[in-house]
């Protein structure tokens with residue numbers, strides 16, 4: 001007899017693993033198929049941005065990451081000298097967390113296993129067949145397997161099999177140039193933990209890996225001598241390139257990982273075909289500038305998870321699934337465009353190019369412009385303007401935006417936090433002013449909602465005159481109601 005899952009997730013990278021957590025939290029039977037027998041030992045995504053930390057906090061597991069990562073209160077845009085100021089964020093996480101991707105994946109996998117997600121390692125998906133009532137995944141581990149699910153999500157990375165089997169175009173351009181990357185030990189580390197340089201010879205970034213021992217060096221040489229990302233890298237090449245641009249290689253030695261990457265940029269034409277969805281790198285790839293790919297992918301998973309779970313359980317209309325693409329594709333388009341713009345600025349080595357960078361540098365000194373880009377890179381700027389099916393138009397500017405975490409005094413006198421009330425992946429219907437209710441659609445099942453009465457004991461300004469609000473499981477405000485000026489729990 002064939003195994004039938006509610007959802008089969010192809011790919012056990014950070015995005016597939018996070019999606020599986022969201023689906024399992026909602027009670028779905030979910031399996032992750034991962035071709036690798038072991039996690040890869042590469043730092044890749046070095047930063048977890050503030051909004052992703054909020055996502056982890058929404059499920060109560062942020063401390064696991066904070067315990068091993070290194071908070072950094074600024075970021076770069078196109079390696080410009082004026083850094084993005086993350087201190088301005090109205091969040092518990094006014095920083096980005098430096099933590100290697102292998103650690104991030106390990107911690108998400110730990111959570112997935114605690115929730116009871118089934119993870120099949122060493123299992124390679126090879127063929128996807130879509131039928132009217134579900135999808136079958138054929139593949140091989142030590143022997144051929146066949147798994148059936150009502151839904152399949154391709155979180156299988158840049159060369160996604162699910163995307164190609166589904167015939168979804170991956171539009172964009174191939175890469176040019178070849179950035180060098182080395183995770184190394186520095187015999188003479190720089191005085192400041194973050195170093196960046198840009199001149200006619202090229203561009204260098206040096207940043208700590210967060211493990212207390214290693215640094216990442218990224219180099220883009222003005223003359224890359226026709227190298228492509230397939231060419232191997234040697235420590236000597238990394239050292240010489242760094243020294244040419246910076247005047248020193250900091251005595252780099254003992255590389256953990258040496259690699260090359262480029263600016264190939266592509267976006268899936270659609271994020272869904274029938275019962276098959278794409279998330280993460282399967283849907284978008286780009287130059288890893290500003291540390292956004294994994295972060296945006298985890299946000300994709302956070303958006304899709306509760307919607308897929310609700311429709312699979314029959315507690316939401318199928319139209320809800322359309323909103324995955326309508327909400328997340330615009331984020332993917334912005335990601336594509338802003339990383340292409342950064343790619344252009346990062347390679348502007350000519351005198352004219354450097355003059356242009358000077359102009360951008362000055363612009364980033366304007367606090368509102370700096371804040372705009374800081375919010376974009378960190379994921380805080382994401383806003384979902386259109387109402388979900390069954391909802392009326394938003395009544396306040398809060399609707400469609402993320403809600404910040406807020407301590408609350410509940411009507412029974414106990415203390416709670418807004419994120420704590422969302423931690424089981426349900427909706428939150430919060431009454432702040434006695435007798436005020438946010439409008440709910442008919443389909444929203446009472447079992448899917450945590451109802452609470454309470455008043456914020458801090459950050460009350462964020463809520464203005466709001467007397468009640470309905471928050472989605474992913475922490476975005478779905479509806480609000482204006483309350484009386486006197487708030488009572």
Ligand SMILES: Cc1cc2nc3c(=O)[nH]c(=O)nc-3n(C[C@H](O)[C@H](O)[C@H](O)COP(=O)(O)OP(=O)(O)OC[C@H]3O[C@@H](n4cnc5c(N)ncnc54)[C@H](O)[C@@H]3O)c2cc1C
Nearest residue numbers: 011013015035045046047125157280281291292293294295
């Ligand atoms: C040098 C570098 C630096 C980066 N820095 C950052 C950063 O600082 N911040 C950031 O947010 N992002 C960064 N990124 C991007 C980030 O690494 C990716 O966006 C992220 O890995 C995407 O996660 P994913 O789960 O979508 O895909 P992946 O991590 O690619 O995972 C896909 C998984 O699917 C599996 N798989 C593939 N095909 C199959 C199949 N047929 N059957 C079964 N399993 C399959 C793969 O083995 C893999 O484990 C960086 C990338 C690079 C290269």
